[in-house]
Amino acid sequence: MPAPKNTFKQALAEGKRQIGCWLCFAEASTAEIMGTCGFDWLVIDGEHAPNDIRSIRDQLMALANSTSHPVVRLPVGETWMIKQVLDAGAQTILVPIVESAAQARELVRACHYPPKGVRGVGATAARATGFGTVSDYIQTADQEICLLVQVENRAGIAALDEILEVEGIDGVFIGPADLSTDLGFQGNSAHPEVRAVIANALHRIKAAGKAPGILGTTEEATQSYADMGAQFLAVGLDVMILARNARELAAHWKAK
Numbered sequence: 001m002p003a004p005k006n007t008f009k010q011a012l013a014e015g016k017r018q019i020g021c022w023l024c025f026a027e028a029s030t031a032e033i034m035g036t037c038g039f040d041w042l043v044i045d046g047e048h049a050p051n052d053i054r055s056i057r058d059q060l061m062a063l064a065n066s067t068s069h070p071v072v073r074l075p076v077g078e079t080w081m082i083k084q085v086l087d088a089g090a091q092t093i094l095v096p097i098v099e100s101a102a103q104a105r106e107l108v109r110a111c112h113y114p115p116k117g118v119r120g121v122g123a124t125a126a127r128a129t130g131f132g133t134v135s136d137y138i139q140t141a142d143q144e145i146c147l148l149v150q151v152e153n154r155a156g157i158a159a160l161d162e163i164l165e166v167e168g169i170d171g172v173f174i175g176p177a178d179l180s181t182d183l184g185f186q187g188n189s190a191h192p193e194v195r196a197v198i199a200n201a202l203h204r205i206k207a208a209g210k211a212p213g214i215l216g217t218t219e220e221a222t223q224s225y226a227d228m229g230a231q232f233l234a235v236g237l238d239v240m241i242l243a244r245n246a247r248e249l250a251a252h253w254k255a256k
Helices: 007-013 028-034 053-062 079-087 101-110 154-158 160-164 176-182 192-207 219-228 238-254
Strands: 018-023 041-045 069-073 092-095 146-151 171-174 211-215 232-237
Touching (some): 007 146, 041 053, 041 232, 101 146, 160 171, 192 211, 219 232, 232 238
Parallel strands (some): 069 092, 146 171
């Protein structure tokens, strides 16, 4: 039995737009609820949410029967972290703050078994192999891993063309908040200079045959990114969705 087909990776390769959302609660119950909402992909955020390998695993389990594909964002692109989340059953990972082609190549190696890479061959007793029931996992896993890298500062933008030449990267995600701050605009990703850099980056990513991705947190920003050609487009964060709707509900009824 081969590794499960990565339908998200396939959709990106076919040029299909994928609409996603961020999971920031670090709770399996919230992930399960979000998995019923119809998003194409959901990010289990290990960078800014209070996640560890156990809570990531639990959210992967909660999304196992969902049509929403789980994407695990690591706190940093360390080989041992990549190994853990892949063994826990993730097939798509998102790595923040990628600044060079050399760094990107090491991430590709971390996602693949030898001789192509350096991933440890110990998944037989792990969730990734169905605890040994996916008999051909070692032979078939590499081609189903989807690697997304984040370019979110001036160094990454400067190295973008070289990063795009690295074989094994499926998509490049532009981080607007970090990028705008590094450009001197303190999180103002709507500034015209920031928008121009983002538009240019998304165009270059698509032209190189990779999938361009980004997160929008307002209607205006999300529509702008869609118009720029973002393919895997996150349209919100679960914490912000809850907070916004709860505040509006409270204000509505307190005003009566």
